[in-house]
Amino acid sequence: GIQVEQSPPDLILQEGANSTLRCNFSDSVNNLQWFHQNPWGQLINLFYIPSGTKQNGRLSATTVATERYSLLYISSSQTTDSGVYFCAPGGTGTASKLTFGTGTRLQVTL
Amino acid sequence: EAEVAQSPRYKITEKSQAVAFWCDPISGHATLYWYRQILGQGPELLVQFQDESVVDDSQLPKDRFSAERLKGVDSTLKIQPAELGDSAMYLCASSRADGYYGYTFGSGTRLTVV
Numbered sequence: 673g674i675q676v677e678q679s680p681p682d683l684i685l686q687e688g689a690n691s692t693l694r695c696n697f698s699d700s701v702n703n704l705q706w707f708h709q710n711p712w713g714q715l716i717n718l719f720y721i722p723s724g725t726k727q728n729g730r731l732s733a734t735t736v737a738t739e740r741y742s743l744l745y746i747s748s749s750q751t752t753d754s755g756v757y758f759c760a761p762g763g764t765g766t767a768s769k770l771t772f773g774t775g776t777r778l779q780v781t782l
Numbered sequence: 783e784a785e786v787a788q789s790p791r792y793k794i795t796e797k798s799q800a801v802a803f804w805c806d807p808i809s810g811h812a813t814l815y816w817y818r819q820i821l822g823q824g825p826e827l828l829v830q831f832q833d834e835s836v837v838d839d840s841q842l843p844k845d846r847f848s849a850e851r852l853k854g855v856d857s858t859l860k861i862q863p864a865e866l867g868d869s870a871m872y873l874c875a876s877s878r879a880d881g882y883y884g885y886t887f888g889s890g891t892r893l894t895v896v
Contacts, residue, residue, distance in 0.1 A: 702881070713819075715873065773824055
């Protein structure tokens, strides 16, 4: 199966700082999502981004499928950004299951 | 915005008892997934359905776990008997049959086995 490596594993930021989270994956994929897991455990879909770049407010993501990596940018971080960020690449059709990395745990402090 | 419904949100059960979780996917989503997430780890796939058929259950501990999606809509995941090591978050997700536009996850069921 696909191997997923996320870095850094832990990150502490002061409010207002910017950060970049990285996801490397081992195989070609047709699907990739970034999720934020909140303190109650729910996985919130941030981006569906099998390739290219997308932006949503203070967040943006870029996937370079040919080089097997994806990046998540957080700008002007807020305390509500705290939680665990997961990258999950996958296939399509009957092989559409997502494989999750171990996540990046982000803590934003005042 | 359409949601994936799961119940219960929390469940405490004694070792060796039976427990069941329910999931109702987004209307029109043919593919349904059950994931298990152990504390501190990423979610791992237990079973994937395409309509009412199982597509992938290679990581489902079939001696104690069972899953069904009889009419291709909602789904039930059962554990019998529960063991201490089953304590985890059980997450349900759904997607279009082709997987495009990604998954939507439900709120999950946090299971504690005592």
